[in-house]
Amino acid sequence: MGINILVVDDSSVMRAMIIKTLRMSSLDLGEIQEAGNGVEGLDALARQWTDMVILDINMPVMNGEDMLIRMRENPETRDIPAVVISTEGSKTRIDRLIKLGASFVHKPFTPELIRNTINQRLGIGGDHE
Amino acid sequence: MNEQRIKDMARIVISSLESLAFMFSSLEQRQPLDFEEAIIGAVAFSGEFSGRLAIAIAPSILSELAANMLGIDADEIGDVHRHDALKETVNIICGNWLPSEAGTEAVFNIGEPHILTPSEAASALSVKKPTVLATMSVEDEPCDIYFFRDDSDA
Numbered sequence: 001m002g003i004n005i006l007v008v009d010d011s012s013v014m015r016a017m018i019i020k021t022l023r024m025s026s027l028d029l030g031e032i033q034e035a036g037n038g039v040e041g042l043d044a045l046a047r048q049w050t051d052m053v054i055l056d057i058n059m060p061v062m063n064g065e066d067m068l069i070r071m072r073e074n075p076e077t078r079d080i081p082a083v084v085i086s087t088e089g090s091k092t093r094i095d096r097l098i099k100l101g102a103s104f105v106h107k108p109f110t111p112e113l114i115r116n117t118i119n120q121r122l123g124i125g126g127d128h129e
Numbered sequence: 130m131n132e133q134r135i136k137d138m139a140r141i142v143i144s145s146l147e148s149l150a151f152m153f154s155s156l157e158q159r160q161p162l163d164f165e166e167a168i169i170g171a172v173a174f175s176g177e178f179s180g181r182l183a184i185a186i187a188p189s190i191l192s193e194l195a196a197n198m199l200g201i202d203a204d205e206i207g208d209v210h211r212h213d214a215l216k217e218t219v220n221i222i223c224g225n226w227l228p229s230e231a232g233t234e235a236v237f238n239i240g241e242p243h244i245l246t247p248s249e250a251a252s253a254l255s256v257k258k259p260t261v262l263a264t265m266s267v268e269d270e271p272c273d274i275y276f277f278r279d280d281s282d283a
Contacts (some may be wrong), residue, residue, distance in 0.1 A: 010241070011220070013198055013213040020200045058220075058239045087224020091233040107221050108148035 002030030008041035008055040025115040038062030057086040081121040138263045150197035154267040164247040170215035176237035182223040183275040190270035216242035
């Protein structure tokens, strides 16, 4: 059974870039869901089992940090690995995200960096940066 | 205008476009693009200080940018793709620029990027001297980066 991944980003281009990178990776993918903000992301998590969440920070309606906080408060979603992919440059905010259990990848990213970060979070073998 | 800031901005643009779309860019000395001849994307931010960043780019290169970002053929690219690609590029360059301007401890909220009409661009980008204006080329086509700090008269 493949890995179900939820991609949460308000930019349709960025979602497409991330999904393209996922499909190019050697990951055994299941269903890839998309959401445009944190509220849509939480709705998607409530509807379907998800193995990993990839999310942006700056989004309308509900940002990625608030979505992560809500995920960690809910026993059903608190242990889902999360990877934040963002332009965020503030060390203060990045530290807060890491304390919430997220890995951080800075935009622009390379496909290798995304693949290695996901492998690392899922405990899959391979090279890690 | 501080030459070092222009070079710093160019370095971020060069690196971002290479990573995002495998496209080569460089600084060049010329007059900025006429807004009527450009597609303009802009984003506002607030936090340590407020301001905005805008990119005015030749339409001819925008299809290639979008196609490379999305990994699809240029002839499949429509206006929505072009505009979304420019908005995401503006977002990424702004996000990477702010720490070099304010340091990594500063926290900013970056708004939603949007496309400006030429008249909106004239109002937004011409009434005040930019804090940084980098005139660049992307794959030999013109591309101008405007950065404004609200607390600065440049």
